[in-house]
Amino acid sequence: MSTGPAARGQGRTAAAYLAPALLVLGALLVYPVYQLVVISFYDYGQEQVSGGAPLVFLGLGNYTALLASARFWAVLGQTVGFAAVCVLGTLAVGAALAVLATRVRPWARTTLFLAALGAWATPAVAGSTIWLFLFDANLGLVNSVLGLDGFSWTYGKWSAFGLVAAEVVWCSFPFVMITLYAGIRAIPTEVLEAATLDGASAWRTARSVVVPLLRPLLIVVTIQSVIWDFKVFTQVYVMTNGGGIAGRNLVLNVFAYQQAFAASEYGLGAAIGVVTTVVLLVVTVFYLRALKRSGEVL
Amino acid sequence: MRVARLSAALAALALAGCAPVQSGPATPQGDERSGQLRVWLFDEVNRGAKETVITQAVAEFQGGHPGVTVDVQYIQVQSRAERFKAAFSDRKSAPDVAEFGNTDLAGYVAAGGFADLGTQVAGWADGKDIVPGIQDTAKVDGKTYGIPWYVGVRALYYRTDVFTELGLQPPSTLDELASLARRVRAAKPELLGISVGGKYVYGALPFVWANGGDIAEGKGGKYTGAVGSPAAKAGVAAYTELLRDDICPPAQCAGNGGDASVENFRAGKAAMTIGGDFNRKSIDASAAAGKYAVVPLPGKTPGSIAPAFAGGNLLGVLSGTERRTLATEFVQLLAGKQYQRKMYDAMGNLPTFADVQRQVADADPFLKPFTATLANGTRFVPVTPAWAKIDAQAVLPTMLQEIASGAKDVDTATRTAAEAMDAAFGS
Structure with missing residues (x-):
């Protein structure tokens, strides 16, 4: 790289163009994250916020307390498992319906899209509440159809997790479906024709032509889904009434809210927030590296 | 080089003691005798009945204090924690008088939110008839931070x-x-x-x-x-x-x-x-x-x-108020015998005065098991x-x-x- 005056002038121009975006990013992202990290080093409760007690610098105290808690690790494990199931379910349902949408008549496709958009547009709290009504032990439609009168879906740990996961998949598959549908439609027909002429079966075409062409989109929807499903709050909070019986359906975000923010332990809550961010960054970086190793140009 | 300089700058910034924000301690802001008195009460399912009594109390108070207006806001019980936290953190958005649950008291006092009303309650004619076990629910470390408005058992x-x-x-x-x-x-x-x-x-x-x-x-x-x-x-x-x-x-x-x-x-x-x-x-x-x-x-x-749990709500004066005397007088009016009785008639809330309790129980046998439970002595959560x-x-x-x-x-x-x-x- 040359470091002549011309290049320096170019750099300055580039910086000037970038400045507004950087300013916005700095104000909206860097500063809050910085505050989050700073708060996580303090014993920062309501007494400290309103000036009733002095600030105490704990250093990594909040983190060691958190990492030493068996409950935290149990919740973290639950969160990872729950998010994995939700991501796989969302991708499977979204991809299957995207393929279906390319194969059916326009009216059926329009119906499918309208239904999906309806699910997508439903606010999380409303969607969760409606699902609770449907699965109500005594008055729910599902139980009366299945003849399971009196069976409580939200009592058992696994049935409660299953119900919430189904709701999460329901409200997040439309994004995957529509993105992948657009991706499939953007594949030039010549490519598919060439594959057919070469005698490739439908399965072979899908595996060797369609999926590689869709890969950039698949990366985006997977990372999006991982981030969304790892951070899920509303569905778990509403449907399991704040974490299920004896907290056995807690996920990380609900745990952070209950143990830290509702209890005015903002320092501890900030520490949980930092840990969540780090976990998500690590997952994303590993995923991107794995893709890079498999030969994908990013 | 640039990365090193940047990280050095960040480290310096972190070390410069950029501690999280704290609002200043609540200091009494003088004691004005006119202007607007702001009051927070809890919203209820049947708020109409509550509002009728409150409107009467406000009219009576404003009649006795020319130049004073009382602004009553009804806040949701569900979001009370956020509202009070915000009020303690930002004095300008805080009310002068507030209704609050007695189990929340210790946290609010630790946050420096409420003023000590000990002398005002001691010198108050109605005060001596408050059932002692119930008055205790308004105390933290021996200091009184509110007047019990009603009790629930x-x-x-x-x-x-x-x-x-x-x-x-x-x-x-x-x-x-x-x-x-x-x-x-x-x-x-x-x-x-x-x-x-x-x-x-x-x-x-x-x-x-x-x-x-x-x-x-x-x-x-x-x-x-x-x-x-x-x-x-x-x-x-x-x-x-x-x-x-x-x-x-x-x-x-x-x-x-x-x-x-x-x-x-x-x-x-x-x-x-x-x-x-x-x-x-x-x-x-x-x-x-x-x-x-x-x-x-x-x-x-x-x-x-x-022994039953002595739940109930208190009325208190916020420590950052600019109208402390007016606020205390309003609390004494609303939590006094006359208006507790009116609140009982409107809402069925059990009064906190021994004599008023006896009156209402004599008039309504339904209340006997509850007043008997109260008379037996109630307990409370750790203050x-x-x-x-x-x-x-x-x-x-x-x-x-x-x-x-x-x-x-x-x-x-x-x-x-x-x-x-x-x-x-x-x-």
């Missing part, structure tokens, strides 16, 4: 038609309760023997207290979790025995708090429940109307009463800011639910809960 509601049909009598001791409830459900499987819940802490506490236990013990202002003591464990075991398939199946009951527990009774799906005097109006407008009676929740020996934390972290509901769902036995669950409480008390 719970007793045992039962279905008279079911009991008559099965030839049963209401229980005379706490230990009889489980077998009685079991008999009802055996005879009538569509009914819950008694509707209780895994999140119904105020329903469970009387069992602990009646057995001679407590949830925490305070020594020299320092609390420790006591729920693992033999007496407390006996109480926890007696309560969780009700959360079994042959009385109140965990799949239906473990997730219930107080409201949901009473709701089953309202729907006609339970033979008994633990409900408050404040539940009466809603039960009278339900399937159980006219078919129920109330007795005090019995204690260990026949004829005794299990420490840590209680708000223990409450938010759902320590006791988790304990009850762990036992009810069979995830842990009584010994393990109570020990875990005591440890969680110690952690909160210690921090």
Whole structure:
């Protein structure tokens, strides 16, 4: 790289163009994250916020307390498992319906899209509440159809997790479906024709032509889904009434809210927030590296 | 190079002591005798009735204080924590007078939110008639931070038609309760023997207290979790025995708090429940109307009463107020005998003055079991800011639910809960 005056002038121009975006990013992202990290080093409760007690610098105290808690690790494990199931379910349902949408008549496709958009547009709290009504032990439609009168879906740990996961998949598959549908439609027909002429079966075409062409989109929807499903709050909070019986359906975000923010332990809550961010960054970086190793140009 | 310089700059910034923000301590802002007095009261399901009484009080107060206007805002009980936190953090958005739950008091006082009203209550004509046990719920470390506006206690509601049909009598001791409830459900499987819940802490506490236990013990202002003591464990075991398939199946009951527990009774799906005097109006407008009676929740020996939790709301003056005298006078008017009586007539809220309690109980026999429970002596949760934390972290509901769902036995669950409480008390 040359470091002549011309290049320096170019750099300055580039910086000037970038400045507004950087300013916005700095104000909206860097500063809050910085505050989050700073708060996580303090014993920062309501007494400290309103000036009733002095600030105490704990250093990594909040983190060691958190990492030493068996409950935290149990919740973290639950969160990872729950998010994995939700991501796989969302991708499977979204991809299957995207393929279906390319194969059916326009009216059926329009119906499918309208239904999906309806699910997508439903606010999380409303969607969760409606699902609770449907699965109500005594008055729910599902139980009366299945003849399971009196069976409580939200009592058992696994049935409660299953119900919430189904709701999460329901409200997040439309994004995957529509993105992948657009991706499939953007594949030039010549490519598919060439594959057919070469005698490739439908399965072979899908595996060797369609999926590689869709890969950039698949990366985006997977990372999006991982981030969304790892951070899920509303569905778990509403449907399991704040974490299920004896907290056995807690996920990380609900745990952070209950143990830290509702209890005015903002320092501890900030520490949980930092840990969540780090976990998500690590997952994303590993995923991107794995893709890079498999030969994908990013 | 550039990266190194950047990280050095960041490190310097971090070391420069950019500590999290703190608002300044609340200092009294003078004492103006005119202008607007801002009041926060809780919104209610039947707010119209409350508002009518409040409007009268406001008119009377403004009539006696020319140049003063009273602005009343009704805030949601659900979001009270956020509202009060915001008010303590930003004095400009804070009211002068507020209604608040007595279990929240210790946390609010630790946050520096409320003013000491000790001298005002001591020098107040009505003050000497406040029931001492109830006045204690407004005290932290011996200082008084509010005037009890009304009190709520719970007793045992039962279905008279079911009991008559099965030839049963209401229980005379706490230990009889489980077998009685079991008999009802055996005879009538569509009914819950008694509707209780895994999140119904105020329903469970009387069992602990009646057995001679407590949830925490305070020594020299320092609390420790006591729920693992033999007496407390006996109480926890007696309560969780009700959360079994042959009385109140965990799949239906473990997730219930107080409201949901009473709701089953309202729907006609339970033979008994633990409900408050404040539940009466809603039960009278339900399937159980006219078919129920109330007795005090019995204690260990026949004829005794299990100590009840003294819930209720206080009226207090915020420490950052600019109109302290006016605020105190308004609290004394609204929490005084005259308006407590009016609030009882409008809302059914139990007054906190011994003589007013007697008056209303004489006029309405329904209140007898509740006033008898009050007269027997009430108990309270630990008065420490840590209680708000223990409450938010759902320590006791988790304990009850762990036992009810069979995830842990009584010994393990109570020990875990005591440890969680110690952690909160210690921090």
